[in-house]
Amino acid sequence: LLVNGKEMHSLWREGMQIKMIDQRKLPQKIEIFVARNEHDVAYAIKEMVVRGAPAIGVAAAYGVAMARDSKKAAELLQATRPTAHDLFHAIATILGAIEHGEDAVKAADEYAAAIVEKCRKIGEHGKKLIKHGYRILTHCNAGALATLDYGTALAPIRMAKDKDIFVWVDESRPRLQGLLTAWELEQEGIEHAVIADNAAGYFMEKGMVDMVIVGADRIALNYDVANKIGTYEKAVVAKENEIPFYVAAPLTTFDKSIEDGSKIEIEERDAKEVYGIYPRKFKARNPAFDVTPAKYITGIITEEGIIELDK
């Protein structure tokens, strides 16, 4: 993650403190949030100081590792957000390490380093899909902020930045995580434009989008993908316009215990995230994720290669 020309991670350990770029404050300012225990980490996940499935996983890993009572910490952290699979995977990994008598903090460090390496590999595999001059649409922020470094959807884009590419950034209401993506692209010097989510279909239909790449919060056994609300609409419209639609995610996002997407729990967040920008309150509903059936997905870019779904 490039921040004013300096390479850094969006979350890292310093002694027994977990430091993270406070994503609620971006892009206005770069502020560091310090978590000193599992309660701070739980707060950070719940309030979206840290967000993005892989980054949430790393934060939770450290939360368990730092706790005196790792079982209690695991329970606390599992209750923060229900949709991202990495959270549960990371907690299970650290609990497993503890059970095997390993050093929990070292296990969390390894988990963090592995996520960065997985994202780097996702970038390597994914960049081959991007041709010179491609105009790529992305939704939400599946960037370095969401994954410590590189990103999932943004990793291939970062690595293809010498290919004269352009990125359409869905603003991603209600929480406008698209601005985090735009901020990362600014930092990297990659051409882009933010659009109202409603305009994605317009540009697709006009032939101005060559491919779509998004991240994922949870992937079912049949490759149905839960991701930020709106992903489903974009996937349906992409398919209708024969635009390749790729999901980028490490294997930690795959949940083999869930047969298909209909069984993924979808978090419904406070309606205030919707009406908060209005001049006054209105009755509102706020599902934070949706499920994109595998049939709309061209392929899933993982650290081990691309799973082709559209044959």
Place this chain on the structure above:
Amino acid sequence: LLVNGKEMHSLWREGMQIKMIDQRKLPQKIEIFVARNEHDVAYAIKEMVVRGAPAIGVAAAYGVAMARDSKKAAELLQATRPTAHDLFHAIATILGAIEHGEDAVKAADEYAAAIVEKCRKIGEHGKKLIKHGYRILTHCNAGALATLDYGTALAPIRMAKDKDIFVWVDESRPRLQGLLTAWELEQEGIEHAVIADNAAGYFMEKGMVDMVIVGADRIALNYDVANKIGTYEKAVVAKENEIPFYVAAPLTTFDKSIEDGSKIEIEERDAKEVYGIYPRKFKARNPAFDVTPAKYITGIITEEGIIELDK
């Protein structure tokens, strides 16, 4: 249009003044904008004091009728906004009346009265499509505010309010005209919830939307429909989920000089409408409308009946 229990129009003539509810101020406050000449009317259309294709048409009709030089006024008003067909139709109607030696103000009054009556009839035809307990999705504001009274998309909904209906209101970024719809529904006591535009597909896919009704800005000869940005996405996703998708519009919105939707000029508005809610400026694009090909439309509800497109 019900405003605090009192019936009124969103735009009306008093002597030689045109009064209109200032839609930029809603829903915070009900403020009346007074136009004293064609320049005031042009400002009101451009700045969206008045909006919605039929209401823009009525405003322009009065603008021409009030002017000393009706030809110059017509030119001025035609240059305000390019997409809504009613604008051009209304101006041509008044110019025609003047040419035939008719009283221009009377012609504009008749044009206004006719729009209200057309919307009433759209409501009568459209309400037959709405079954008891229906959950209806709408996009933007095609309500009484956009049409003086009743609305186009909202006319059938108003007239079916005793059928225990529920309305999903797309917030309709970037300008959030969904709030005008929510405000109208509040005034009428019709159950509703505002949602981020991204969530429309989620609720459609969950089987929680029984039909979609939207308005239109211009309808081509082949029934392709230009309407608020995002309409196209909703139509594609509705079709994918076998949800009836209706457009409601008076015949003044039909442009027989345009063969198909690809020839409709799409207004691109100031990018500030997109980034204005962000903590700081980002590069942005802002097309205000899109075109929904006729193949995604179940039918068009007009004052003369329903044009069935999906046989």
